[in-house]
Amino acid sequence: MTVMEQRDAYRPTPPPAWQPRTDPAPLLPDARPYRVLGTEAAAKADSELLRRLYAQLVRGRRYNAQATALTKQGRLAVYPSSTGQEACQVAAALVLEERDWLFPSYRDTLAAVARGVDPVQALTLLRGDWHTGYDPYAHRVAPLCTPLATQLPHAVGLAHAARLKGDDVVALAMVGDGGTSEGDFHEAMNFAAVWQAPVVFLVQNNGFAISVPLAKQTAAPSLAHKAVGYGMPGRLVDGNDAAAVHEVLADAVAHARAGGGPTLVEAVTYRIDAHTNADDATRYRADGEVEAWRDHDPILLLERELTGRGLLDEDGIQAAREDAETLAADLRARMNQDPALDPMDLFAHVYAQPTTQLLEQETQLQAELDAEAAGPEGAVR
Amino acid sequence: MTTVALKPATMAQALTRALRDAMAADPSVHVMGEDVGTLGGVFRVTDGLAKEFGDDRCTDTPLAEAGILGAAVGMAMYGLRPVVEMQFDAFAYPAFEQLISHVSRMRNRTRGAMPLPITIRVPYGGGIGGVEHHSDSSEAYYMATPGLHVVTPATVADAYGLLRAAISSDDPVVFLEPKRLYWSKDSWNPDEPDAVEPIGRAVVRRPGRSATLITYGPSVPVCLEAAEAARAEGWDLEVVDLRSLVPFDDETVTASVRRTGRAVVVHESTGFGGPGGEIAARVTERCFHYLEAPVLRVAGFDIPYPPPMLERHHLPGVDRILDAVGRLQWEAES
Ligand SMILES: Cc1ncc(C[n+]2csc(CCOP(=O)(O)OP(=O)(O)O)c2C)c(N)n1
Secondary structure: OOHHHHHHHOOOOOOOOOOOOOOOHHHOOOOOOEOOOOOHHHHHOOHHHHHHHHHHHHHHHHHHHHHHHHHHOOOOOOOOOOOOOHHHHHHHHHOOOOOOEEEOEOOOHHHHHHOOOOOOHHHHHHHOOOOOOOOHHHHOEOOOEOOOOOHHHHHHHHHHHHHHOOOOOOEEEEEEOHHHHOHHHHHHHHHHHHHOOOEEEEEEEOOEEOOEEHHHOOOOOOOOOHHHHHOOOEEEEEOOOHHHHHHHHHHHHHHHHOOOOOEEEEEEOOOOOOOOOOOOHHHOOOHHHHHHHHOOOHHHHHHHHHHHOOOOOHHHHHHHHHHHHHHHHHHHHHHOOOOOOOHHHHHOOOOOOOOHHHHHHHHHHHHHHHHHHHHHHHOOO | OOOOOOEEEEHHHHHHHHHHHHHHHOOOEEEEEOOOOOOOOOOOOOOOHHHHHOOOOEEEOOOOHHHHHHHHHHHHHOOOEEEEEOOOHHHOHHHHHHHHHHHOOHHHHOOOOOOOOOEEEEEEOOOOOOOOOOOOOOHHHHHOOOOOEEEOOOOHHHHHHHHHHHHHOOOOEEEEEEHHHOOOEEEEOOOOOOOOOOOOOOEEEEOOOOEEEEEOOOHHHHHHHHHHHHHHHOOOEEEEEOOEEEOOOHHHHHHHHHHHOOEEEEEEEEOOOOHHHHHHHHHHHHHHHHOOOOOEEEEEOOOOOOOHHHHHHHOOOHHHHHHHHHHHHHHHHO
């Protein structure tokens, strides 16, 4: 054989162990964010659900405003507002059954509140009171998580454990666009897909990680595209369209509950306020950008839909606002009381049984407190 | 009375037995990690568990330490008792974020509502000729993190007893397995494993009067050997095996040092910022008026773990321990 004949005779074949695994096509996200409000799909939406979403959006907006105001009064150390992102927050909470679990990040106070966590207890972390003010088991809401993306593997583990126990529980885990760059995001996605764990990952792509825009965070076509590499479906949704977010999440939850495994949902939204009250957003973004998003406000979108279809009138809007006002007034009143903290609690929950070292330190602190209570005269030196 | 037939067993076998007994006793115990299933772990500590209890209870996970420990957190939240294996000491570092930010403090941040009964098995330490990243002594990092228990066995019986205790603990336990003792044999009764050791108690392995060697894990046999050799010098050394670094058994250690008046802390980990500094300080605080000499440390050098061909120069051996004991005597005389 000539060299050329040899070359032609050699037909590259796949290596013996190679097999196609998953057809990527069904996993790929839609090219444009899925929308319901203002489209024909809206006609199919459950009007009762739309009303509930609306009421929660209005409450959520008011809650964000009140919490931000509380930072100005020194009642909250810091507040990462989710103004503009309420549709994601509310849909995440409403889509879950009681037995399901929510794994929020530090920005997702509102999702916790919409799921039933006491509005004051949801703020203890940000107030400087205890790290987690609520019992995570009471509403199946994991502690608000400040290290980015680290709650995602927890959601996977919990969902996996539930499935091993035969419970049809789904975990929904929330993360920001910046958080998707963390290693824990990758590890969680991969574990979930390999274990076919009943988890839904909700990325709130609000455009920024503090000051860093998405373009500097990732080179992926969309964050939803990241799912394909793990072998799970990725879905792209308009994060300001509460009906669309709810529908996409509901599909993903149903898919997970039926044993279909995890889904990654990217909700495209926008952070209207600064990262937190302590951040100066004018350093990294132009005002015009914010204005464009105000026209695509989640409350406006839903209000337009509901009024257009005769499902909401002036009285309804007024009622929703009053309900939100009540929530805000209650929050204000309760947050303006000084929290009662017991310093001896410092040692109470480090271990199931305190170590001898902690018992010694407890005695020391008690003596210091006694001396403090006795005042300068009582202090024996 | 039945006479118990003692058989030689290795520490690895005792650990396997402990895992098996724990899994049999409690269906919520789940073992997971890299290669722990079909292979039985690179040290074979999980050998046979997948076969006996199924893949769901002894699970080969993806290769991701943060993912393994992070998933264990979620599993523990839902009522399971995960026992995770970190394949080697230096490969546990990717999981430190989960360990420190969540595992160690979940009970605390939820004010007791969410305890995490997770056991983290970490083969650690040198002396096996391992290539880079296979010989670290990482105990100081764990000790510095409130909320974790840190234990390390030195005998076959303790390997069993302490691992059972770790798995039944309602708090997270970092269980450090001295790699070079995996194949050490002791007389042990595998048909009737020993009582479960409570976590937090040190034990006097060898009583003595001249000085106390305070040590743990892989350095225990070295200290016992040193104590034997010291007899030729006329020194009668007491050897205290800590077994638990957190909680720390101040009582046993203090009682010993008060008896002997002299102490040397021995471990493989680096001396600077290592466990010995903490131990020496505690002993000094509690025994100052009983001490005939400063508390000394015999530790690994303050270097990244050396290549295997040089590790014997790094690891504290009998001579270095005896030198330190000699300095104690000298300082006492001057
Ligand atoms: C592991 C970790 N690194 C850094 C930080 C500091 N930090 C807090 S929020 C944030 C940006 C997060 O952005 P993104 O994930 O997009 O969430 P968003 O705040 O926009 O909701 C950073 C860097 C952190 N919390 N955790």
